[in-house]
Amino acid sequence: MRASSSIAPSNFRAPRALLAKTFTRPRPVAMLTPDTEIYAQGEASGVLYRIEFGAVKIYRLMADGRRQVIAFHFAGETFGFECGQVRSFFAECIVATGLTTVDMDDDGRFPADLMELALKEMVRAQEHLLVVGKQSAIEKLSVFLVDLVERQGGLDSVDIPMTRTDIGDYLGMTIETVSRSLSRLKSEGILRLRSNRSIEILSPNRLSRLASKPWIS
Amino acid sequence: MRASSSIAPSNFRAPRALLAKTFTRPRPVAMLTPDTEIYAQGEASGVLYRIEFGAVKIYRLMADGRRQVIAFHFAGETFGFECGQVRSFFAECIVATGLTTVDMDDDGRFPADLMELALKEMVRAQEHLLVVGKQSAIEKLSVFLVDLVERQGGLDSVDIPMTRTDIGDYLGMTIETVSRSLSRLKSEGILRLRSNRSIEILSPNRLSRLASKPWIS
DNA sequence: CGCTGAGTTGAAATAGCTCAACTCCTGTGG
DNA sequence: CCACAGGAGTTGAGCTATTTCAACTCAGCG
Structure with a gap:
């Protein structure tokens, strides 16, 4: 499942005409190898990415070298929202990943369809806050695992594509x-x-009792 | 500076005609006393609020009674973004507060002008994550104070309208x-x-060296 | 076959939590 | 105007979970 070629993100900006706002497919897909940087803190923002397959982590580097992983994204999800002209975060492939792009409008705004996604992302960040704010390590990890289970379709077998370091930086431990x-x-x-990653x-x-859905109903 | 009357938020929904999407003023202002609940978890969402003066806290209650304060908002800021039909959070006045409302469009979407605000809110939540994920209590508190200083115009004297409990629930301690x-x-x-609240x-x-702006440049 | 990076486990150090006593401030009522 | 009550905040002491530091195992790969 390893991609045979790695294309730098700046090379696969699709012609505008191909980027239907209604998310019609097919669209051009970039194949990225693990650990490929999709964008970096400080770069110009503007492009959104949709994951066709694979997994991506979004993180930020602190002055003292510490790292905070803000989010993991999986197939079907869209990431790359920013509020300024410049990226505040790094985005990096965790495993072999296929990406498509979604451009902004000419006036520098996002298509209205994406408002919903941005809001969802906001709420996700706020719920992550609840988890990181929890005191117990077991609780945090349980919430993390339950979330993975749900996003992978509720199967008993869960894939853990990220390293322990990633998980630690995500959960604050x-x-x-x-x-x-x-x-x-x-x-x-x-x-x-089953193995380190599964x-x-x-x-x-x-x-899920350990994870104890923190939010009431 | 205590408001003489307290009007429940549901009572001051302004006529649509008055709510210009371009934020022209004047608009109707509701005066709320401290500890007034603006909206509650589970209520129908849809209205955004802009703070004319005062301060508001946004929080969530967990099943086990713990509380996570998601954000504090001050004069000039807009809050109330949600991704579903229902409020995920509580909003409550910290001190005497004046609010105006901003409705959604007829089709249930926000005016495009607000996209920017929603994105800013998303990034704010993600940056809060960096703080809560930090290990040291001193660091967390320093970041919190520096943020307050900046939002109050960089003066030496800082107003702390919220209780220690609010601060603790905000910083996860x-x-x-x-x-x-x-x-x-x-x-x-x-x-x-100077006093408990100042x-x-x-x-x-x-x-700010203690707060050590976690993000690079 | 040994190297390397990821992951695990142990032991000691420590930061923050808990419980508890205490102070301070503010608002209320005599 | 003063006394008092109650809430908010502070401080102390012991406890515990997590971090830190270090040694070790394991799996993949040249």
Whole structure:
């Protein structure tokens, strides 16, 4: 499943005529290898990306070298919203990924269709806040896993494309704590580590009880 | 400066004709007393609010009773963005507050002018993530204070309209830790507590060094 | 076959939480 | 005008979860 070629994002800006605002397909697809940088903090913004397959992480670097992962995005999702002329975040492929682009209007605004997506992204960020603000590492990790399960269609077997470091930077904890929490869930029989990047949920109920949907109804 | 009357938000929905999309003033202003609930989790969404004066907190209640404050808003700011038909958050006045409303379009979308505001709100939420994800309590509080300073025009004297509990729920720490961190900043000569709700920044440099703008350039 | 990076596990250090006592401020009623 | 009550804030002491530092395992790959 490894892409055979890696095309820099700036090279595959599609002709405007091809970019229907109604998201009609097919559109040109760029194949990116793992760890490819899609855009960087400080670059000019303007293009939105839609993931055809694969996974992407959005993060920010701090002055002291720490990193905060803002979001993970998977197939079918759109990312790249910014409020200024300049990117505030980095976007990077986690695995082999196929991307298409969505341009802004001539006047520098987004098609109205995308308002909904931007708002959804806002709410997602705010809900992530609830998770990072939680005190317990087990809780955080459970919420993370339940979210992954749901986004992967509710199957027992969950793919974890990102590294422990990514997860730690996403949840605001060290990789050791991520690892220990996973081990704890394993030892309690809630999940099984099929491999480093794939787990099997043995007791979805107990997992989601740990995650305990923080928001009321 | 206490408002003489408190009008429930549902009572001051202005006639559509008055709500110019270009934000022309004057518009009807509702005066709300402190602790007035502007909207609640679960209510129908649709109206945006603009703060003429005062301060508002946006928060969410968790199933276990914990609270996460998502944002504070001050004069000149607009809040109330949602992605669904229903409010995900509570909005409540912190002090006496004057509000005006901005309706959505007939088709349930926001005027295009507001896209920018929504995106700004998204980025704000994502930056809040950086703060809550930080490990040190002193750092978190410093970032919070620096933000307040900037939003109040960079003066030495900062107004803290919210309680320690609000601050704690915003930064993801207990009120005791908020208090201890403030005392620490005080004992180090970085600030002075004029009163519980007003501080004087003695060394803005050292404060912002502690806050150490996490994002590079 | 050994190198490298990712992940795990252990032990000690520590930051923040919890519980509890206390102070301070403010508003109220005598 | 003063006394008092209640809420908000502060401070202390002990406890615990997470971080830190370090050693180790494991898997993939030249």
